[in-house]
Amino acid sequence: MGRLFVVTLQGKIYRCKHCNTHLALYEDIVSKSFHCRHGKAYLFSKVTNVTVGEKEERVMTTGLHTVADIFCVGCGSIVGWKYETAHENQKYKEGKSVLERFKILGPDGSSYWFGREAYIGGSDADDV
Template identity: 80%
Template sequence: MGRIFMITLEGRIYSCKHCFTHLALLDDIISKSFHCGHGKAYLFDKVVNITEGEKEERMMMTGLHTVVDIFCVGCGSIVGWKYV
């Protein structure tokens, strides 16, 4: 893997709770009505500074979906999932 260039966002942001790497703008929220095993989850239009895991079929509240977990590039913590 090559060198990682992190994007710095301006304005009100969401960041990784472990290393504070910028992930998304407040204005990029589409919905706050999602839930996961750890509580609330938000749906964003755009996120930055993430890497993706492997595709997998996962049973969600709305049925079976193909998703990938997403990880913070700053510290490697899982920060959510992405529908593919």
């Protein structure tokens, strides 16, 4: 395996909660209204320092989508998923990535902790 190349971001940064690797910038958030098994999740127009897993079809609450899990390059933790193909009226998601708040640190260093109420409802990837 080769040497790990990690991009350093400047500004309000979301980081991996396990290894502090930079993942995304606050200004790249498209939507904060996503939910998953662990609670809140944010849709980003671009993320960095991730590897993309195998594509698979998943039925989510907004329909059938082709997605791939994304992993932190620093520690290998799964941090969310990327929309490869979105069906029906969800085309705006294609090429964008979702980071689960439970798995990342916010720009102020805060961590999102979920309680039982965080699982109520959801917009996508309840099975991720």
